[in-house]
Amino acid sequence: MSIAISGLTKRFGQTDVLCGVDLEVSKGELVALLGPSGSGKTTLLKIIAGLEWPDAGRLAVNDQNWLQLAAQDRRIGFVFQHYALFPHMRVRDNIAFGLSVRPRSERPGKAVIAAKVDEMLHFLQITHLADRFPGQLSGGQRQRVALGRALAIEPAVLLLDEPFGALDAAIRRDLRRWLRGVHDATGSTTIFVTHDQEEAFELADRVVVMGEGRIEQIGHADAIHDHPATPFVARFMGATVEFPVTLNSGRAEASGLDISALPRRALPDGPARLFARPEDITLIPDAGAPWRIASRISNGAHLRFVLSHPALGEAEADVPRRTANADALTPDAAVRLRIEAGTIFPAERGIATTSVRSPGFEPVKEKSR
Ligand SMILES: Nc1ncnc2c1ncn2[C@@H]1O[C@H](COP(=O)(O)OP(=O)(O)O)[C@@H](O)[C@H]1O
Ligand SMILES: [Mg+2]
Structure with a gap:
């Protein structure tokens, strides 16, 4: 649908x-809604x-106005992060639930329901769990059962709200692959909500990035990663270091920055802001440069630098430890910052253009949390 x-x-x-919000989802598509x-x-x-x-707007499914339909008439399959299965019902009865509560006139016979449940159990590879109670299942198994319950009614649309949000990273990855297989085999139209970039990009046909009630960008992983449409998406995708720059015939210039690696931008001359990932900043020792290394911390694979500029403030850079010039990058050294990749936005979007903005040093967070 x-x-x-x-x-x-x-x-x-x-x-x-x-x-x-404007959004179109094609029949059989799996779209991820990604946002904080x-x-x-x-x-x-x-x-x-x-x-x-x-309060306003339209929602049509197969050209039918769904805002005129009550929830029970929409044939929706819904799985939540903490979708409590009925604890007193065995797995097979949980999966049968949506069919067995249909009005008598539409309700399939007992044998038909039992056959449908068996088919679901087999399809989802959880036949061995059929006679257990939810309390006897792991978190990942519970979410498989929850999906079985959602799919048993053959929904027009499958809605998944952070269904793996409470599970460990490794189990999430397994379930992601499994879910993609289930989606492809059923041909359902699916909207999957997550705040985990990796999950969204690996699972979905298209990713919809949401910020504060607006769709900021719709696209595929590479485009969103390399060409964020807005400052919000740039920050959300990890470009957490922001430099004030001046645009001159499409070229960005700034004190102590080498921005020549970035393509020319068709933007008006004047103040603008460059967004870069800490790992896309290369440090080049340069006695005449205004940036100084304020601190250097190794996490084994990478060196994290805090850099300071007398007028602009502090920025952060993240350099592979085995970089050729790593020995020269010591505290107090003067460096030039070469920006290998980044995005420039004009100043008129209401963003500051007089100082650096950087998250400061933060311990590496587990990405999937
Ligand atoms: N029933 C409600 N009453 C009041 N505010 C709500 C209600 N539901 C959600 N909100 C608010 O709406 C905003 C968006 O919430 P939500 O849709 O749950 O966001 P997300 O799922 O992206 O975390 C939040 O600020 C939340 O507090
Ligand atoms: Mg939510």
């Missing part, structure tokens, strides 16, 4: 939670499911 969403807005009290906590992902899913209503 294809989904067409346009102009969707939703406000809770004083807060604009969705500010005009609070960006409106769950609200958007709930509106599609009929658990929440928008």
Whole structure:
């Protein structure tokens, strides 16, 4: 089933939670909604499911206006992060649930339901769990069962809200591959919500990046990674170091920075801002350069540098430890910063252009959390 969403807005009290969302999902597509906590992902899913209503906008599935349909008439399969299975029901009864509560006139016979459940168990490779209670399952097994329960009704649209969010990184990776296989085999139209970039990019046909109730960018992994459409996406994708620059005929210039590796940009002359990843900054010893190494910390594979500039403030760089010039990069050394990759945005987007912004040193976080 294809989904067409346009102009969707939703406000809770004083807060604009969705500010005009437009999104089309093709039949059989798997789309990931990626965004930080609070960006409106769950609200958007709930509106599609009929658990929440928008203030304005349209939602059509196969050209049918779903905003006129009650939740139970939409044939939605929904899996939440903490979707409690019914604890007093065995796995097979949990999976049968959606079919066995249908109105009597539409309810399949007992034998048909049992056959459907067996088919689901086999398809999801959880036949051995059929007679267990949820309390006897691991977290990953529970989410497989939850997906079985969602799929048993043959949903028009499958909505997954951080379904693997509570699981360990290794199990998440297994389930990701498994889910992709299930999706391809059922041909369902699926929207998968996550705040984990790796999960979104590895799983989805297209990724929709959301920030504060708006879609910031839609695309494939490489395009979002290399060509963030907005400062928000650049930061979200790890370009956490920001330098004030001046654009001159499409070339960026700044004190102590070598930006010649970046392509010319068709942007107006004047103040702008360069966003770069700490690992895309190369340090070149240069006695005349204004940047100084303030600190150097090794985490084994990489050297983390904090750099300081007398006028601009501090920036962070991340260099492989086996870099040829690593021995020369000692505290107090003067360095030039060569920016190997980055994105420049014009100043008129309301971003500061007078100082550096950098996250400072942070311990490496587990990416999937
Ligand atoms: N029922 C509600 N009442 C009031 N505010 C809500 C409600 N549901 C969500 N919000 C607010 O809407 C914003 C987006 O929430 P949500 O859609 O859950 O985001 P996400 O799933 O991306 O974390 C948050 O600021 C949240 O506090
Ligand atoms: Mg959410």
